[in-house]
Amino acid sequence: xxxxxxxxxxxxxxxxxxxxxxxxxxxxxxxxxxxxxxxxxxxxxxxxxxxxxxxxxxxxxxxxxxxxxxxxxxxxxxxxxxxxxxxxxxxxxxxxxxxxxxx
Amino acid sequence: xxxxxxxxxxxxxxxxxxxxxxxxxxxxxxxxxxxxxxxxxxxxxxxxxxxxxxxxxxxxxxxxxxxxxxxxxxxxxxxxxxxxxxxxxxxxxxxxxxxxxxxxxxxxxxxxxxxxxxxxxxxxxxxxxxxxxxxxxxxxxxxxxxxxxxxxxxxxxxxxxxxxxxxxxxxxxxxxxxxxxxxxxxxxxxxxxxxxxxxxxxxxxxxxxxxxxxxxxxxxxxxxxxxxxxxxxxxxxxxxxxxxxxxxxxxxxxxxxxxxxxxxxxxxxxxxxxxxxxxxxxxxxxxxxxxxxxxxxxxxxxxxxxxxxxxxxxxxxxxxxxxxxxxxxxxxxxxxxxxxxxxxxxxxxxxxxxxxxxxxxxxxxxxxxxxxxxxxxxxxxxxxxxxxxxxxxxxxxxxxxxxxxxxxxxxxxxxxxxxxxxxxxxxxxxxxxxxxxxxxxxxxxxxxxxxxxxxxxxxxxxxxxxxxxxxxxxxxxxxxxxxxxxxxxxxxxxxxxxxxxxxxxxxxxxxxxxxxxxxxxxxxxxxxxxxxxxxxxxxxxxxxxxxxxxxxxxxxxxxxxxxxxxxxxxxxxxxxxxxxxxxxxxxx
Numbered sequence: 289x290x291x292x293x294x295x296x297x298x299x300x301x302x303x304x305x306x307x308x309x310x311x312x313x314x315x316x317x318x319x320x321x322x323x324x325x326x327x328x329x330x331x332x333x334x335x336x337x338x339x340x341x342x343x344x345x346x347x348x349x350x351x352x353x354x355x356x357x358x359x360x361x362x363x364x365x366x367x368x369x370x371x372x373x374x375x376x377x378x379x380x381x382x383x384x385x386x387x388x389x390x391x
Numbered sequence: 392x393x394x395x396x397x398x399x400x401x402x403x404x405x406x407x408x409x410x411x412x413x414x415x416x417x418x419x420x421x422x423x424x425x426x427x428x429x430x431x432x433x434x435x436x437x438x439x440x441x442x443x444x445x446x447x448x449x450x451x452x453x454x455x456x457x458x459x460x461x462x463x464x465x466x467x468x469x470x471x472x473x474x475x476x477x478x479x480x481x482x483x484x485x486x487x488x489x490x491x492x493x494x495x496x497x498x499x500x501x502x503x504x505x506x507x508x509x510x511x512x513x514x515x516x517x518x519x520x521x522x523x524x525x526x527x528x529x530x531x532x533x534x535x536x537x538x539x540x541x542x543x544x545x546x547x548x549x550x551x552x553x554x555x556x557x558x559x560x561x562x563x564x565x566x567x568x569x570x571x572x573x574x575x576x577x578x579x580x581x582x583x584x585x586x587x588x589x590x591x592x593x594x595x596x597x598x599x600x601x602x603x604x605x606x607x608x609x610x611x612x613x614x615x616x617x618x619x620x621x622x623x624x625x626x627x628x629x630x631x632x633x634x635x636x637x638x639x640x641x642x643x644x645x646x647x648x649x650x651x652x653x654x655x656x657x658x659x660x661x662x663x664x665x666x667x668x669x670x671x672x673x674x675x676x677x678x679x680x681x682x683x684x685x686x687x688x689x690x691x692x693x694x695x696x697x698x699x700x701x702x703x704x705x706x707x708x709x710x711x712x713x714x715x716x717x718x719x720x721x722x723x724x725x726x727x728x729x730x731x732x733x734x735x736x737x738x739x740x741x742x743x744x745x746x747x748x749x750x751x752x753x754x755x756x757x758x759x760x761x762x763x764x765x766x767x768x769x770x771x772x773x774x775x776x777x778x779x780x781x782x783x784x785x786x787x788x789x790x791x792x793x794x795x796x797x798x799x800x801x802x803x804x805x806x807x808x809x810x811x812x813x814x815x816x817x818x819x820x821x822x823x824x825x826x827x828x829x830x831x832x833x834x835x836x837x838x839x840x841x842x843x844x845x846x847x848x849x850x851x852x853x854x855x856x857x858x859x860x861x862x863x864x865x866x867x868x869x870x871x872x873x874x875x876x877x878x879x880x881x882x883x884x885x886x887x888x889x890x891x892x893x894x895x896x897x898x899x900x901x902x903x904x905x906x907x908x909x910x911x912x913x914x915x916x917x918x919x920x921x922x923x924x925x926x927x928x929x930x931x932x933x934x935x936x937x938x939x940x941x942x943x944x945x946x947x948x949x950x951x952x953x954x955x956x957x958x959x960x961x962x963x964x965x966x967x968x969x970x971x972x973x974x975x976x977x978x979x
Binding site for chain 2: 309312313316317319320323324327330331332334335336338339341342344347348349350352353356357359360361363364366367368370371374
């Protein structure tokens, strides 16, 4: 993602590879933007159309409560997706490294 | 009588403090180096660090403040839960791993990793101290609010006790003991809040139709500072009386008297169809020192309780009106909460206590799990307190412990003791952050004083005592403020001063040291100035009418966070151009 990639550190103090760090940062940025969009909708609705939140779309619970609880759950779900993606990325890179000598 | 000193609560509290101090002295014997003292040597396991994140972050504001706001104003308090949790998304996806890669002890390390600039070290250290002290005030106020019902001591005694215990924790073993105290506190807080919510659901909703439950109450403060309750002196003796606990359901759907046990969704849907009694107040002043506050019941539909902006006394009352400024004030607060978490120095330093970036990531995910679960529970906790029949109409901060009291004395004792531990965990984290800024950024970094490891630890301990004393004094001075409200200010200052620099350092190659320094200074000064000139401060601190305030709304974030970014970009571009011109001139 042009312009959003992290700047590499001149003094790495960690053994995780720079390439993986950059890839993780890209995943993180995409997931961050997803959450930001949903959070933004929630905040703007509360500010400018609060009556929308009075609707009872499901199980007799209003949209304000469902949306609010949903945002908390979404944060956890995205965090787990991020963990899974980062894990896959590391596994993928490790495989690539281990295959290098045989090429 | 709402409050009476509980020997069980005192016993459990003393036990918690003894365990906490025992842990601190145990780790203290093993912590000798600066890396060990300020960052636990980077050896904390990621799961422990994740739970410690929860222990660090779930402060008195979350436990006492949010629960109180929901109990008094309904859904509006829950907006804070959502904002506080959302901030962790920024921390995980944007800040955690790069920060771990770039720094060692303090967040100034990360900001300064490319520049070695004294300006960055100084401005980041001052920002850390300002934010930490702003955040310390509500924690200490929360401690004072708890001591009264527990021991019957005045507010200042609670502040003093917490201050002394926390300074002992930090002085003995720094970040190691702080981490394990936070781990213990985070675990206990989430587990016992869950237990409390299960008990709320098990009890269900029941109507209280006793007319006394809805009787008006008055509190008159007379010239010598003494109080009259409903016209009689406050107390438990003959001819004296005290405030009556309040908060109940006045109508259930289908004219039921009680529902019996409810599921988590059912609890909300039945409450939506019910009617509850909320309490409002009007104050009449007579002269300078005498005033009478009347507390009166207002039957409120459950649907209104569960909607944003419906309570006229809430900070978000303007959401349902036509005026634009209250809406901007709300947007500003939600922006500050979103951006503030990843800018809080005591949260950021926790990334240095684990060994690598993967551990930083995993511990943040564990933290989000614990914190998210807790914030879901706050909705039930607050609503449960609202209808518990145990609320103190004069003090929203006590809603959670009093809710526990509505079940039994043991639970009240445990929850009160956990609330105390909550304060201990967060305050010790804040003091470690502040001491790191003093020793590492200011003395070693800015002033360039060469210190041995032993000297760094010794000066760090002296700084911890100093910050602890400042926290005690401020905690006593700000007694009357709602703790959650004060934390909102700390988030605004942190987000305005620190986030622009952190984000731009990571994602914009043109960032210069001058840009970072300017952004921190402008963000911090502008947000502080805005807060001091706002209507909320006029009303709560200066005792002046809010409409005389100079700034148009109280929350600064929507102005001062973008201002930090703009200043950083403009100063970076300007200083880069000047630097290039100087280089060309030197070459010529």
